[in-house]
Amino acid sequence: xxxxxxxxxxGLVTSLIFALYSVGFSLVFGVARVIDxxxxxWYTTAAYLVYALVTRLLLPLPVTVVVVVASMVxxxxxxxxxxxxxxxEKVEMIMTTFLVALMAQYLIVAIFTNFxxxxxxxxxxxxxxxxxxxxxxxxxxxxxxxxxxxxxxxLVYRTKMGLAIRAVAxxxxxxxxxxxxxxxxxxxxxxxxxxxxxxxxxLQAPNSVISPTMGWPMLTLAFAVVVLGGMxxxxxxxxxxFIIGFSYQLITNLVNPLYSMAAALAMxxxxxxxxxxxxxxxxxx
Amino acid sequence: MATATSxxxxxxxxxxxxxxxxxxxxxxxxxxxxxxPFQQQQKEIVIGLSLPxxxxxxxxxxxxxxxxxxxxxxxxxxxxxxGVYRLRLVAEDTNEMDPLIPVDQGVAxxxxxxxxxxxxxxxxxxxxxxxVAQTQLLSQYKIVYLDIESNQGIVEGKVKDxxxxxxxxxxxxxxxxxxxxxxxxxxxxQRLKDMSAKxxxxxxxxKVALLAENALWTVGLAGRPAGNSTFFxxxxxxxxxxxxxxxxxxxxxxxxxxxxxxxAQCPGVIVFLFSGPPGIIxxxxxxxxxxxxxxxxxxxxxGLLGGFSWFWDQTQGKAQGTIWWPSTVRVQVTPKTVEFxxxxxRRYGExxxxxxxxxxxxxxxxxxxxxxxxxxxxxxxxxxxxxxxYVGVMGRIKFSRENHGLDxxxxxxxxxFGQWQNGELVPVxxxxxxxxxxxxxx
Numbered sequence: 001x002x003x004x005x006x007x008x009x010x011g012l013v014t015s016l017i018f019a020l021y022s023v024g025f026s027l028v029f030g031v032a033r034v035i036d037x038x039x040x041x042w043y044t045t046a047a048y049l050v051y052a053l054v055t056r057l058l059l060p061l062p063v064t065v066v067v068v069v070a071s072m073v074x075x076x077x078x079x080x081x082x083x084x085x086x087x088x089e090k091v092e093m094i095m096t097t098f099l100v101a102l103m104a105q106y107l108i109v110a111i112f113t114n115f116x117x118x119x120x121x122x123x124x125x126x127x128x129x130x131x132x133x134x135x136x137x138x139x140x141x142x143x144x145x146x147x148x149x150x151x152x153x154x155l156v157y158r159t160k161m162g163l164a165i166r167a168v169a170x171x172x173x174x175x176x177x178x179x180x181x182x183x184x185x186x187x188x189x190x191x192x193x194x195x196x197x198x199x200x201x202x203l204q205a206p207n208s209v210i211s212p213t214m215g216w217p218m219l220t221l222a223f224a225v226v227v228l229g230g231m232x233x234x235x236x237x238x239x240x241x242f243i244i245g246f247s248y249q250l251i252t253n254l255v256n257p258l259y260s261m262a263a264a265l266a267m268x269x270x271x272x273x274x275x276x277x278x279x280x281x282x283x284x285x
Numbered sequence: 286m287a288t289a290t291s292x293x294x295x296x297x298x299x300x301x302x303x304x305x306x307x308x309x310x311x312x313x314x315x316x317x318x319x320x321x322p323f324q325q326q327q328k329e330i331v332i333g334l335s336l337p338x339x340x341x342x343x344x345x346x347x348x349x350x351x352x353x354x355x356x357x358x359x360x361x362x363x364x365x366x367x368g369v370y371r372l373r374l375v376a377e378d379t380n381e382m383d384p385l386i387p388v389d390q391g392v393a394x395x396x397x398x399x400x401x402x403x404x405x406x407x408x409x410x411x412x413x414x415x416x417v418a419q420t421q422l423l424s425q426y427k428i429v430y431l432d433i434e435s436n437q438g439i440v441e442g443k444v445k446d447x448x449x450x451x452x453x454x455x456x457x458x459x460x461x462x463x464x465x466x467x468x469x470x471x472x473x474x475q476r477l478k479d480m481s482a483k484x485x486x487x488x489x490x491x492k493v494a495l496l497a498e499n500a501l502w503t504v505g506l507a508g509r510p511a512g513n514s515t516f517f518x519x520x521x522x523x524x525x526x527x528x529x530x531x532x533x534x535x536x537x538x539x540x541x542x543x544x545x546x547x548x549a550q551c552p553g554v555i556v557f558l559f560s561g562p563p564g565i566i567x568x569x570x571x572x573x574x575x576x577x578x579x580x581x582x583x584x585x586x587x588g589l590l591g592g593f594s595w596f597w598d599q600t601q602g603k604a605q606g607t608i609w610w611p612s613t614v615r616v617q618v619t620p621k622t623v624e625f626x627x628x629x630x631r632r633y634g635e636x637x638x639x640x641x642x643x644x645x646x647x648x649x650x651x652x653x654x655x656x657x658x659x660x661x662x663x664x665x666x667x668x669x670x671x672x673x674x675y676v677g678v679m680g681r682i683k684f685s686r687e688n689h690g691l692d693x694x695x696x697x698x699x700x701x702f703g704q705w706q707n708g709e710l711v712p713v714x715x716x717x718x719x720x721x722x723x724x725x726x727x
Contacts, residue, residue: 006545014539114339114383116562118569118599126575132545133575208538209562209599213385217536252542257533258499 005132007249013138015245016145017204019238021218022225023152024196030169030232031189032080033089037098039197039222040215041105046072046198047205047214048112054119061122068198076194080187088186101215108212121206141203148199149238155192156234165189169232217261224268230278240279243267330363330370330661332648333377333404335395335419340382341593342411342640346433348633349641350374350408353648363652366659372652375402381412384500384535384561391415392422399426405661406431408647411589411640413437413502424450427663429670431651433643436460436502436560436589441690452667454689457643457650457682459611459699460505461690466587466610467506467516469693469716473610473702474554475523476714476721477583481553487726488553488580493520494529496543496567497558506587507532507558528552537563540570551579560589565599572603572727581727583608594636597708604705606727611639612703614712618680618696625678636710639679642698646677 025039046068053064083100087093123136156162167175168185175182200218208214224244229236244264251260271279334350336343354372357363362371377394380386391412398404410416410432420440423430430453432440438461443451459466474490481490495517497507508514512530521527528550531543540563547555557567564586571584584607590596591609613636617623625645629637637645650673655661658669673684680697684690693700693716700717703710706725714721 006542010541010545013541109339113344114337114380115341115595116565116599118565118601120601121569121573125573128575128577133541133548135541135570135573138539138541204538207566209565211383211562213383214538216385217538249542253546257531257537257542261534 003253005130007246007253009129009132009134010253011242011246011249013134013142014249015242016142016149017200018221018225018245019241020145020148020196020203021200022222022229022241023149023234023237024193025222026226026229026232026234026237027156027165027189028193029226030234031165032084032186034084034087034097035094036084036193037094037219038079038101038104039193040217040219041101042072042075042194042197042215043201043218044108044210044212044215045075045104046201047210048108048117049198050202050205051112051117051119051210055117065202068202069195072194072198073191076191077187079194080190084190085183085186101219105212105215112212114212117210119206119210135207137206141207144203145200148196152196153234161185161188220261220265224264226278227268228271228279230280233278233280236278236280328368328370329373330406330655331373331375331402331404332651333375333395333398333402333407333409335377335379335391335398335407335409337380337382337411338376338378339380341595341638342382342434342589343378343409345593345635345638345641346409346644347374347376349629349637349645350648352629352632353645357648357652363655365655365661370655370661372648375404377402379409379411379415381415382561388412388415388418392418395419395422399428404428406651406666408644408651409433410435413439413500416440417501420451420454423453427453429453429455429651429663429666431647432456432458433647434458434589434640436466437505438462438465438690441688444689445687452689453663455650455670455684456690457647457679458639459691459693460502461688463688464691464693464699466699467519469700469702470506470556470587470610471516471519471523472716473714473721474520474525474556474585476718477554477585478523478525480721480724484726488582489551490553490583491525492528492550492552492554493525494547494550494552494555494582495527495531495558496529496540496547496555497532498535498537498561498563499532500535500560502560503532503558533563535561535563538566540567543567544570544574547582548574548576548579552582553580554583554585557584557586558588559586559591562590564588564590565596568596568600568607569603572600572605583727586610589639592703592710593638594710597705602708605707606705606725608702608704608713609710610702611699612701612710612712613637613639613642613698614701614703614710616698616701616712616715618698618701619676619678621676621678622698639698642678646675646679646682649677650675650682 028034028036049068053059121137123140126133126135164180164185168182172182225237225240229240248260251263336346354374358371362369377398379391379394381391407430411434413435416435440454441456441461478490481487497503506516511532512527529547587610592612597604615626654669658665671684671686675682681695700715701712702714704713713724
C-alpha cells in the first residue's frame with residue numbers, strides 16, 4: 001500500500017530537482033544553439049563552492065546563496081564571451097566544451113583532491129507524510145525548485161527579456177532586425193543556465209557527496225531530458241523531467257535500482273528512434 | 286683556388302682532436318667514478334606504490350609507506366648479499382576508488398611503475414577488479430606484488446591454482462581462505478542477536494536487511510542476486526531472517542527509496558557493504574530517517590570507509606552508533622599497534638586507516654624478506670616472503686608456499702569490531718570475546 005505513495009512522493013521530489021537542473025541546459029541549446037558538454041562541471045563547481053563557503057569559510061546560508069549565484073552568473077557570462085560565442089553551431093563545440101569540463105575537473109582534483117566531501121543538511125531530519133518518511137532537506141529542495149521553475153516560466157513568457165530570449169531562439173537574424181542584441185541575450189541565457197546549475201547544486205549538495213565526477217551523471221540526465229522533451233523546449237524539458245523522474249523511482253522501487261538509469265537511457269533511444277525531434281517536437285516560441 | 290687535398294684536416298689536427306676526445310673521456314670517467322651514480326643506483330631498491338593517491342585510502346597508505354621507508358633508511362637501510370641498499374618509493378595514481386574509472390587506468394599505472402620508474406617491487410592495490418587485472422601481468426614482469434587492501438581472495442586462489450604465474454602475489458588484507466570476514470561477521474551478528482533477545486530497548490536483530498554496493502568485492506558476502514550467498518544461508522541456519530536484500534549502483538546519491546522499502550520490513554540490523562562515497566549519504570540519511578513505528582535498526586558495515594577517522598567528520602557525526610569492520614580501534618593487538626597509531630596521528634593529525642597499517646606492515650615484511658633473500662630478484666624474494674613470520678602493527682603475519690594471505694587464527698586488528706561513539710571508534714567486540722561490550726544502541 002505504501003509503495004504507490006513512496007513512488008509518488010519521491011518521484012515528485014526527484015522530478016522537480018531534475019527539471020530545475022535540466023531547464024538551464026535546454027535553454028542554452030534552444031537560444032545559443034550550443035550543446036554544452038561542460039554543463040555537468042558547472043554543477044560540480046558550484047557544489048565545491050558551496051562546500052568551501054560553508055565548511056571552510058563558515059559563511060551563513062544567505063551569504064553563501066548570494067556568493068554562489070553571483071559567481072555562477074559571472075562564470076556563465078565569461079564562459080559565453082571567451083568560448084561559446086565563437087563556437088555556436090560549429091562541429092568543434094561538443095569536443096571543446098567536453099575538454100573544458102575535463103580541464104575543470106582536473107583543476108578541482110588539484111585543489112580539493114578526490115576526497116568525498118560532504119556538507120551538513122540545512123534542514124536536518126525527516127517528516128512523515130501519509131506514512132512516507134521524507135527528508136526535510138529534500139522537501140525544501142523540491143519546494144524551492146518548484147518556486148524557481150515558476151519564476152523561470154514568468155521570466156521566459158511574461159517579461160521583455162523572456163520575449164527576447166524566445167525571439168533569438170526562433171530566428172537570430174530576425175531578432176536582430178527587431179532591435180534585439182542576440183549577443184547580450186545569449187550571454188544572459190548562459191548566465192541563467194549556470195546559475196540554475198549552481199542553485200541545483202546548492203539544493204542537492206547536502207543530500208549527496210561532493211566529488212569531482214558528480215557532474216557527469218547530471219549531464220547524462222540533462223541530455224536525456226532535453227532529447228526526450230525536445231531540444232530547447234521549456235515545457236518539454238519539464239514534462240520530460242517528470243517522465244524520467246517518475247520512471248526512475250518506479251524502477252528503483254518496483255524493479256531494481258541497478259536498472260533505473262539504464263531504463264531512462266533506453267527510453268531516450270526509443271524516443272530518438274520514433275521521434276527524433278523529441279516527444280513534443282517544438283522549441284521555445 | 287683551394288684544392289680538395291688542401292681542405293682535408295692535417296695529421297696534426299687529427300692528433301689534437303683525438304687527444305681532446307681522450308682527455309674529455311678521461312675527465313668524464315673520473316667524474317663518474319667520483320660521483321659513482323651507477324653504484325648509487327645499484328644501492329637502491331625502488332618500491333612502486335600503485336594507489337588511488339588522491340583518495341583517503343591511498344593517501345594514508347602512501348604516508349604510512351613513507352614513514353616505514355624513512356625509518357628503515359634511517360636505521361641503516363636493507364642489507365643484501367652485495368651490500369647495503371636504501372629503499373626509495375615511487376608512486377602512480379590508479380584513481381581506483383572512483384567507480385567510474387575503468388581497470389585500465391590501474392593497469393597503466395602498474396606498467397608505468399615498472400617500465401618508467403623502474404620499480405622492483407609493487408605495493409598497493411585497493412579495488413579488487415583492478416588488482417585482479419594487474420596481477421595477470423606479474424609473471425610477465427616477474428615482480429613481487431604486496432596487495433594491501435583489496436577485499437577478496439580471488440588472487441590468493443590463483444596462487445594455489447596457478448602457482449607459477451601468481452606466486453609473486455602476497456595479500457595483507459582479509460578475504461582470503463584463512464582470512465575470511467564471513468565467520469567473524471557471523472560471530473558478531475550472533476552475539477548481537479543474543480544481546481537483543483535480552484534487551485527490550487534493542488531492535489529485533491534476528492531480522493536482517495542487506496544493502497550492498499554492486500562491486501566485485503561484495504559478490505562473496507552478499508551473493509548474486511543479493512542475499513544468495515553461503516554467508517546468508519549460514520545466518521538463516523542460525524535463526525536470522527533476511528527481510529530485505531538489495532544491491533545499489535556505486536554512483537547512488539539518494540537512499541530514500543531503499544530506506545522506505547527497508548522500513549516496511551522493520552529490520553533490526555542493516556548489513557551495509559560499501560567502500561565508496563555513497564556510504565556517507567546512506568549513513569546521514571539512516572540517522573535522519575523517521576523509522577517510527579519501527580525501532581531504528583543498527584547499521585553494521587563490513588566495508589572500507591566506515592572505520593576511517595574522517596568518516597565521522599564527513600557524516601557530521603551522523604555515524605554515531607554505526608558499527609564497522611574493519612576498524613582501526615586503539616587497542617594493543619601487538620606491542621607495535623598503539624605505538625604506530627599514535628605516531629601516525631602525531632605526524633599527520635589523523636588516525637591511520639587500515640590501508641595505512643597494511644602498507645606500513647607490508648614495507649617491513651618486505652625489508653625482512655629482502656634481507657633473508659639477500660636479493661630483490663623476484664624468484665628468491667618470493668621464497669623468502671613465503672618464510673615470513675612477522676609480528677607487525679596489525680598482528681602476526683605468517684605466509685607459506687600454500688598461503689600467501691593473512692591468517693585470522695593469529696591475533697590481528699581485523700578481528701576487532703568498532704562502533705562510532707562521540708567521535709571515537711570504540712572496540713565493541715573481538716572474535717574471541719564471549720559477548721559484546723560497551724555497545725551504544727542508536
